[in-house]
Amino acid sequence: MSYWKLGCNWGRGKPDFYSLLKEKRIVICGDHSMAKDDWVLICKGHDAAALAKIGSAPVPSTARADLREGFERLQITYDETNSVADAAKFYELTDPERFQYQ
Secondary structure: OOEEEEEOOOOOOOOOOHHHHHHHOOEEEEOOOOOOOOEEEEEEOOEEEEEEEOOOOOEEHHHOHHHHHHHHHOOOOOOOOOEEEOOOEEEEOOHHHOOEOO
């Protein structure tokens, strides 16, 4: 099991995609070697917002046709090099649990 950090704003002024992760129960792995049962700290900027436990092996984002529109709208790379993991269990942090991760 490994631990990772995923920011939900990829580039200055780019849209925040936290709601897409939560709605689709996915973790965007990029080209990292994330795996089933790994834990991911999901951040909005420098603010820790949630923890997610990956529930399946990552696949290329193109294997999930239902993600294409959301990825394009939120300016996330939708191709074979950008992996996603399904069935993520999300644990949103409460206000007292939130912290800054810079």
